[in-house]
Amino acid sequence: xxxxxxxxPATARPGTAPKSVVALIDAASGVERELVGTWLADGGIGxxxxxxxxxxxxxxxxxxxxxxxxxxxxxxxxVPIRVLWLPPERDGVRRVTxxxxxxxxxxxxxxxxxQRRLLGKSPDRYVVLTGAxxxxxxxxxxxxxxxxxxxxxxxEPFARAIVRAAVVALERAERTxxxxxxxVPRLVTEEILDSPDFLRRLELIADQIGAxxxxxxxxxxxxxxxxxxxxxxxxxxxxxxxxxPVHASTWKVDCDESGLAGLRDLNRRFPLVFLPSHRSxxxxxxxxxxxxxxxxxxxxxxxxxxxxxxxxxxxxRRTGAVFIRRSFGDDxxxxxxxxxxxxxxxxxxxxxxWYFEGGRTRTGKLRPPRYGLLNYLAxxxxxxxxxxxxxxxxxxxxxxxxxxxxxxxxxxxxxxxxEGLAWLARYIRSQQHSAGHVYVRFGExxxxxxxxxxxxxxxxxxxxxxxxxRIEPIPPSRIQAGIVxxxxxxxxxxxxxxxxxxxxxxxxVGINAVxxxxxxxxxxxxxxxxDGRALTLGEVRTVLAPVLGYIDKRDLPxxxxxxxxxxxxxxxxxxxxxLAKVVTVYRGGLxxxxxxxxxxxxxxxxxxxxxxxxxxxxxxxxxxxxxxVDIGEDDDALKTGWGEAFRLRDLLKFEFFFPERSEFADQMxxxxxxxxxxxxxxxxxxxxxxxxxxxxxxxxxxxxxxVLRSFFDAQLVVAERLADRDPGDEIDRKEFIAECVAxxxxxxxxxxxxxxxxxxxxxxxxxxxxxDNYDLVETVPDDSERRTELTQRRTExxxxxxxxxxxxxxxxxxxxxxxxxx
Numbered sequence: 001x002x003x004x005x006x007x008x009p010a011t012a013r014p015g016t017a018p019k020s021v022v023a024l025i026d027a028a029s030g031v032e033r034e035l036v037g038t039w040l041a042d043g044g045i046g047x048x049x050x051x052x053x054x055x056x057x058x059x060x061x062x063x064x065x066x067x068x069x070x071x072x073x074x075x076x077x078x079v080p081i082r083v084l085w086l087p088p089e090r091d092g093v094r095r096v097t098x099x100x101x102x103x104x105x106x107x108x109x110x111x112x113x114x115q116r117r118l119l120g121k122s123p124d125r126y127v128v129l130t131g132a133x134x135x136x137x138x139x140x141x142x143x144x145x146x147x148x149x150x151x152x153x154x155x156e157p158f159a160r161a162i163v164r165a166a167v168v169a170l171e172r173a174e175r176t177x178x179x180x181x182x183x184v185p186r187l188v189t190e191e192i193l194d195s196p197d198f199l200r201r202l203e204l205i206a207d208q209i210g211a212x213x214x215x216x217x218x219x220x221x222x223x224x225x226x227x228x229x230x231x232x233x234x235x236x237x238x239x240x241x242x243x244x245p246v247h248a249s250t251w252k253v254d255c256d257e258s259g260l261a262g263l264r265d266l267n268r269r270f271p272l273v274f275l276p277s278h279r280s281x282x283x284x285x286x287x288x289x290x291x292x293x294x295x296x297x298x299x300x301x302x303x304x305x306x307x308x309x310x311x312x313x314x315x316x317r318r319t320g321a322v323f324i325r326r327s328f329g330d331d332x333x334x335x336x337x338x339x340x341x342x343x344x345x346x347x348x349x350x351x352x353x354w355y356f357e358g359g360r361t362r363t364g365k366l367r368p369p370r371y372g373l374l375n376y377l378a379x380x381x382x383x384x385x386x387x388x389x390x391x392x393x394x395x396x397x398x399x400x401x402x403x404x405x406x407x408x409x410x411x412x413x414x415x416x417x418x419e420g421l422a423w424l425a426r427y428i429r430s431q432q433h434s435a436g437h438v439y440v441r442f443g444e445x446x447x448x449x450x451x452x453x454x455x456x457x458x459x460x461x462x463x464x465x466x467x468x469x470r471i472e473p474i475p476p477s478r479i480q481a482g483i484v485x486x487x488x489x490x491x492x493x494x495x496x497x498x499x500x501x502x503x504x505x506x507x508x509v510g511i512n513a514v515x516x517x518x519x520x521x522x523x524x525x526x527x528x529x530x531d532g533r534a535l536t537l538g539e540v541r542t543v544l545a546p547v548l549g550y551i552d553k554r555d556l557p558x559x560x561x562x563x564x565x566x567x568x569x570x571x572x573x574x575x576x577x578x579l580a581k582v583v584t585v586y587r588g589g590l591x592x593x594x595x596x597x598x599x600x601x602x603x604x605x606x607x608x609x610x611x612x613x614x615x616x617x618x619x620x621x622x623x624x625x626x627x628x629v630d631i632g633e634d635d636d637a638l639k640t641g642w643g644e645a646f647r648l649r650d651l652l653k654f655e656f657f658f659p660e661r662s663e664f665a666d667q668m669x670x671x672x673x674x675x676x677x678x679x680x681x682x683x684x685x686x687x688x689x690x691x692x693x694x695x696x697x698x699x700x701x702x703x704x705x706x707v708l709r710s711f712f713d714a715q716l717v718v719a720e721r722l723a724d725r726d727p728g729d730e731i732d733r734k735e736f737i738a739e740c741v742a743x744x745x746x747x748x749x750x751x752x753x754x755x756x757x758x759x760x761x762x763x764x765x766x767x768x769x770x771x772d773n774y775d776l777v778e779t780v781p782d783d784s785e786r787r788t789e790l791t792q793r794r795t796e797x798x799x800x801x802x803x804x805x806x807x808x809x810x811x812x813x814x815x816x817x818x819x820x821x822x
Contacts, residue, residue: 018077018135021045021053022069024166026060026082031115035083039128045079048130053077060166066159070150072136080131080166084174085110085118088125127177131169139165145196157194164191179295188344189224193217198340205332216333223337229300229322251398251438254559255290256514259442264296266390266445271349273377273448274299275507276394277366277515278355279610283396287353290440299353300345302373342373343380346389356504362762364609366511368654369504378500381449382459388450391503393443393510397610399436399518399559400580436576439518439559443510451506457499458492508657512613516557519564519573520582521611522547524604527583527596528755529706530817534586534593537567540574543817546700553674556614582607605710605757612707616656619707619811620648621671622696626807629693642668648804654766654773655711675699697814705754705812712804713753714763717744718771719798727780727787727794733768740764771797 023040027033037057046052058064060080069078087107107125110118118125139162140147146157164187192198199217206216263272274291276283284301291299298320328335345352358370380386453459526543527535535543544564551558563569574594577583582604584597596604627644628637645668649658658664672679676695696702717740725731744759753759771777776794780786812818 017051018053018075020074020076021049021051021055022076022078022136023055023057024060024065024078024080024162025057026080026166026170028109029112029115031112031119032083035119035126035128036081039081044128044130049077049079049133051077060163062156062159062163065162066155069136069162070155070158075135075137077133077135078139078162078166079133080170082129082170084127084129084177085115086125086127086178088122129170129173129177131166131173134165134169146194160190160194163187175297188228188341189221192224192340192344193221195340198336201336201340202333205336209332219333220337223334224341227322227324227337227341229320251286251436253286253290253440254437255440256442257290257294260294260296263390263392263442263445264294267296267349267351270388270390271346271386272351272390272392272445273346274351274353274392274394275356275511276353276396277511278357278360279364279396279398280360280401283355284353286396286438286440287394297351299351302352302354339376339379342376343383343385346377346380346386356507363760364606365612365655366508366657367762368766369508371500371504374500374504377448378452378457378496378503381452382457382496389448391446391448391451391507393446393507393514395439395441395443395511395515397439397441397515397518397559399438399520400576401606402580436520437518437559439516441514441516441557443514446503446506446510448503451503452499455499455502456495458495460492505657509659512657514557515610515613516559517551517561517611517614518559518607519561520577520607521609522561522564523570523573523577524582524596524608525611525615525706526817527594528601528604528608528757529812529815531754531812532595534595536591536593537571537574539817540594541567541570543701544570546816550618550674550699550701551614554614599756601756602760605755608706613656615703615707616652617667617671618674619703620645620652621668621675622702622704622811623648623708623804623807624668625692625696626810630807651715651770651804652708652711654769693814697816700816702811702815704808705815709754709805709808709812710758710760711763711766712801712808713755713758714740714744714760715767715770716798716801716805717747717753717758718764718767719776719794719801722771722776723791723794723798725794727790728782730779731777736768737761737764 023036023045025033025036027036040055040057045055056068056076058068060082069076085108115126134142140158142165143158143161146161149155149157167187202216202220203213205211206213209216266272274287276287284303288299288301300320300322302322302324304324304326322341324338325334328338342352354373356369356374357367359367361367377389381389449459522544523540525547526540530543541564548561548565551561563573574583574585578585578594580603581597582600583594586593586595624641624645628641631637631640642665646661646664649664652658659667669680676692679692721736721740721743741759741761741764744753744764747753748756748759768777774793774797776790776797778790780790
């Protein structure tokens, strides 16, 4: 059965006129049966499909189909039919409202009395709908394994396949009337559990875990019941109306819709996977609203089971939310069900959405991606369950967030409050204040198949004898012994792993590339870089003017940043930040002065960090030039500067997404040309490092202390704690981070750290990953020589960070906003 409503006889007429027709009628009431019967008696089939063949009416029910259709020897044309009921039209839109529920009926599924009333009063409220037809022989060809069971006297699997095909055809026909935003899957659990490949996989798992096939089947059925989103158009309409005020009164949504038409075209051929940045629990509502207004089908939003609490969980599942356990443990059945459901949705071209950072950002910048769901996606592509998947990077950026207080508390060791009804009430209450704009931007879509192949994925199908989720690197001892069993060759597994990681990197870069610079990001960038001093309105403008010029030169995406170019617009932004308790204003002197509110540095850093990736290369350039100046010999300054740039890039690789070395080098040259446009043309050895430093200062601003200081300060805390630790002591990461928070607060009081934003569990966690990457977190219990060597490397790591801290202080001293006040 094909996607066709049957409006045009020319396109609907089968190639050869059928000798008989079977109408599969999906009717829930006598009224619906009357409407369909009248339509058939008036020649509806003949008029629509150009045939005068006799029509047999059957209920759209597997039992009736098994008894009266599947064993027929002729080749009837099978036509699914139902009555589609529509809500009343309001402002050009047919959508259910809470007012409709006051009359105790669902306009999309009115009761019998309401149906009877609508026949005479509102004929525009119903349509007799036909799905695209198919010959019985075509249905057999499309379901060969189920049809083959007919010879063994088993008709039910083929009958269920016909019913599923009819339902899908009717759903597709409905969407030509109600729009793609109401595309919802039907009979998902039944279709998955009827899949011969999936049943064979369950049998393999039963053998592996020593359980009976029946027990494994029941566990899979239960897991599907827990997992599958049972979408409802009624609940979707009402939930959207109920939740829209949470963000509609708080933010003005600013969406660049220029690329959405292209995405809709892609969606006709491929499933879309939207991968947004995650800054707020409201993200899914904001994005969902934008897509619904542009008639995209609803996304299946994949999230953690921690948000499935009553009543939000059951309601959200009916709007497309898929709640997955945070930990699968050794539950092989659940893993198989998740992977199969994931592949099923992609194969049926349902769009997905998940927040691939693994949770909300705690610092404001993009977090490192998690690879779990991308691995499932890659598996679906490798096994050709889907031709291709288009990944859509999405940036959701808020000018202000009313939930930042809780995020900041978590950063200094506070406990995250568990989700529940009380949490939800507090959350909704916190969103009742105006917070400016929320910017939704869509990056260039990425072909999963093309990008995986470009990154070296062999795109091979693993053997059927092992579940896909068990494909993992083989321990080196087994490889050396030649024991690899049924696994993929280890080199293939490694290629697949790296390809998925690079694909995730591309998505992250795509998000950053369309993330706009907001007014609050720039104002907090200015105020966080002046060592706690308060600035007048004019001084804030002076700090921002060269930065705005830099943004113009690079043509960076921005929000309402032009408002910062005049005093009135800037004053409004500062006052709004004051109301949000991020900025404090002193008005008792000659004129107001502004500074970061005491205790609000983490909140201010959150806003700044949403745009900080645009200024990282400039900051690295400044520190590289200062390293070259320290050498003193101009002949070595250039070499030293390049070496320092690459070393800084390596130290920051767990914080930012850097390109390959050659592309990074090109980006650094571009930054240098902004400072000195003639630098690339003349012989660089003829230019003294002091001249370059002068031109850097003359550019009007310095970024290193504003952009990188908090990250390197956090790394210093971790490095010093490691250097003071006995190499034989095992490190408990959770306790170690808590220790870093406590010692970081002490170092703040001693003014060894420059800002409270450096005392952050998120920054300490990334710094510990970096140290681990340098093999500084290992434990050496016995070997005295290795213990000495590890202690020395830890000490050198801390010394290196102290040197960087000194250079950052030099950059801060050279910043014109600081020089003018000395």
